[in-house]
Amino acid sequence: MAIKYPTPKKTTEKIINRANLGMTLESDIEATNQYYLDKQIAVIYKKPTPVQVVTVSYPARNKAKIVEAYYKTPSTTDFNGVYRGYYVDFDAKETNSRTSIPLKNIPDHQIHHLKRVVDAGGIGFMIIYFASYNQYFYLPFDVLYDHFQDSLHGGRKSIPYETIKKEGYPITFGYNPRIDYLSILDQYVIPGLKQASACK
Amino acid sequence: MAIKYPTPKKTTEKIINRANLGMTLESDIEATNQYYLDKQIAVIYKKPTPVQVVTVSYPARNKAKIVEAYYKTPSTTDFNGVYRGYYVDFDAKETNSRTSIPLKNIPDHQIHHLKRVVDAGGIGFMIIYFASYNQYFYLPFDVLYDHFQDSLHGGRKSIPYETIKKEGYPITFGYNPRIDYLSILDQYVIPGLKQASACK
Numbered sequence: 001m002a003i004k005y006p007t008p009k010k011t012t013e014k015i016i017n018r019a020n021l022g023m024t025l026e027s028d029i030e031a032t033n034q035y036y037l038d039k040q041i042a043v044i045y046k047k048p049t050p051v052q053v054v055t056v057s058y059p060a061r062n063k064a065k066i067v068e069a070y071y072k073t074p075s076t077t078d079f080n081g082v083y084r085g086y087y088v089d090f091d092a093k094e095t096n097s098r099t100s101i102p103l104k105n106i107p108d109h110q111i112h113h114l115k116r117v118v119d120a121g122g123i124g125f126m127i128i129y130f131a132s133y134n135q136y137f138y139l140p141f142d143v144l145y146d147h148f149q150d151s152l153h154g155g156r157k158s159i160p161y162e163t164i165k166k167e168g169y170p171i172t173f174g175y176n177p178r179i180d181y182l183s184i185l186d187q188y189v190i191p192g193l194k195q196a197s198a199c200k
Numbered sequence: 201m202a203i204k205y206p207t208p209k210k211t212t213e214k215i216i217n218r219a220n221l222g223m224t225l226e227s228d229i230e231a232t233n234q235y236y237l238d239k240q241i242a243v244i245y246k247k248p249t250p251v252q253v254v255t256v257s258y259p260a261r262n263k264a265k266i267v268e269a270y271y272k273t274p275s276t277t278d279f280n281g282v283y284r285g286y287y288v289d290f291d292a293k294e295t296n297s298r299t300s301i302p303l304k305n306i307p308d309h310q311i312h313h314l315k316r317v318v319d320a321g322g323i324g325f326m327i328i329y330f331a332s333y334n335q336y337f338y339l340p341f342d343v344l345y346d347h348f349q350d351s352l353h354g355g356r357k358s359i360p361y362e363t364i365k366k367e368g369y370p371i372t373f374g375y376n377p378r379i380d381y382l383s384i385l386d387q388y389v390i391p392g393l394k395q396a397s398a399c400k
Binding site for chain 2: 049053065069070082084113117119120
């Protein structure tokens with residue numbers, strides 16, 4: 001009779017990245033937000049994609065079936081919510097470029113929305129994913145806005161990778177939470193806000 | 201020849217209410233939010249109703265037509281945003297009752313969501329409209345939550361009009377903004393928050 005040995009536990013650390021998990025940037029952020037929600041850390045949701053409903057049919061009692069509808073352009077970013085009493089608002093973009101993220105990847109309405117948010121005292125930013133390097137960055141809104149303004153006055157139409165490395169903050173990809181962007185707020189953003197205004 | 205006298209300006213104040221304007225509570229709040237946005241007072245949006253898209257057809261180039269979709273139950277309230285750096289989150293309900301608002305008008309998931317929001321340092325509330333009196337109230341989340349908890353332990357399943365009058369704050373209906381709920385935050389809510397914690 002063959003003796004059945006217990007399977008040894010793996011001790012080698014597995015390198016976790018998106019390729020392993022087969023996920024998209026958006027679903028990784030949604031999983032991160034779910035983690036924050038479950039652990040009672042923050043309440044941050046993705047907004048539903050707005051849909052213009054034209055025709056609804058009622059094939060069964062109490063069951064509305066939309067049979068004609070169209071996607072609408074949202075006026076805001078995808079994600080917002082509350083963390084430690086702060087209003088948080090952001091979107092996430094990825095690029096395959098090794099050198100920069102093109103500004104055309106970021107719709108104007110998102111920039112205008114984030115400008116209004118920051119002016120109203122909220123925390124606005126972008127999460128930028130450089131797929132070639134498998135690197136995530138927290139890009140503060142003011143850095144994005146400076147480049148956007150420059151681009152309107154003849155400046156370059158993209159933000160260089162090197163600038164993002166220098167003026168943004170790297171976010172380590174992990175198992176849970178996957179993209180821990182709130183740790184950047186704790187370390188770099190909220191202390192600065194407190195210094196700027198002792199009390200609101 | 202007849203002399204044309206200038207038409208005298210009306211000096212009687214017109215009583216403005218929803219009946220005059222033929223609007224719904226939701227559209228009045230959306231108009232209010234648009235006013236706040238235009239005047240750069242606050243950035244508060246209604247979230248789109250979530251839709252589960254099943255089938256999309258492409259009758260014309262670049263034009264996606266949704267041909268099968270269903271409404272999903274949202275996990276949150278309808279409205280959120282930022283005002284003076286504070287995260288604001290609420291929903292609006294109306295009733296024809298002269299005596300109370302039934303708690304069944306407020307879905308459990310909205311109460312749980314607002315609880316999480318308040319625990320994360322946000323400002324959560326309800327706007328309650330008593331159609332019979334044409335009166336609007338700001339109902340702080342803690343008052344709602346106390347009644348919700350009571351109802352789970354055998355207490356009454358509604359919040360009396362008299363309680364809302366006493367523990368909520370009346371919001372005057374106006375022309376623009378129509379339902380100026382942020383004035384309640386200025387007067388009653390934010391000063392209390394500042395006292396509770398000098399700085400976040």
